[in-house]
Amino acid sequence: MIKITDVTKSYGEGESKNQVLKGVSFEVENNDYLVILGASGSGKSTLLNVMSGLEGLDSGSVSYDGENIADYNDAKRTSFRKDSVGFIFQQYYLLPNLTVAQNVRMGAELSSNDDYMSIIDAVGLKDKCNKLPSQLSGGEQQRVSIARALAKKPKYLFMDEPTGALDEETGRSILDYISKLQKKQEFTIVMVTHNANIADMAKRIIHMNSGKITSITQNAQQKTAYEIGW
Helix, strand or coil: CEEEEEEEEEECCHHHCEEEEEEEEEEECCCCEEEEECCCCCCHHHHHHHHCCCCCCCEEEEEECCEEHHHCCHHHHHHHHHHHEEEECCCCCCCCCCCHHHHHHHHHHCCCCCCHHHHHHHCCCHHHCCCCHHHCCHHHHHHHHHHHHHHCCCCEEEEECCCCCCCHHHHHHHHHHHHHHHHHHCCEEEEEECCCCHHHHCCEEEEEECCEEEEEEECCCCCCCCCCCC
16 A cells, blocks of 8 residues: 655745645555546646655655655665556656667566567557667657556556557557556556546546645546547
8 A cells, every 4th residue: 555644845945945745645555546637737747756756755754555665765765666666757768779679678677577578569569679769759659668667567557647649549559458457467556647538447536736635536437448538
């Protein structure tokens, strides 16, 4: 379980200080599918970064199975992310001198996963294995970053607008694959999006505004990627 307790986070100092998170508290059950919804500037991406250990916080706690990672030093927090966490960002963060297969294999090697080629195939890039990122479209690069995160077999998968660079057909296909893989491998999903339709796939939805949680709702029934609007 992930337990977020009274988390605050600010950027800047003095008169330019901007408090982005203002006492945020909630829990995420193991194998949950949680979507964080909110307008641009609501604090949802900052919350994702703090709860995944990418950024520190001003006050409060972020606990995984009772252990507060906010108390970790940089080295221990890096080790935690390496061992347990997968990330899919709006930016691709691919290594430009490595091919598609090599970029994905990097994620796979963190968990000794020899079956990463099946993930490349599942995201529709089997014929692009030997291409460099510069030879791919934006949508293809996003699919590489998704495959790399999934090849790691993370215990917790954090996603920030993962379908932002994808067309509808590809976006639905990717979300469907991630959802099915979650059921098979039993990992926790936390996704940030502004697309309320995608939230229909989640078990629970956190609604944010101005750095605070305004409500937490639960779907009576989760929809598939092919049942939601787009």
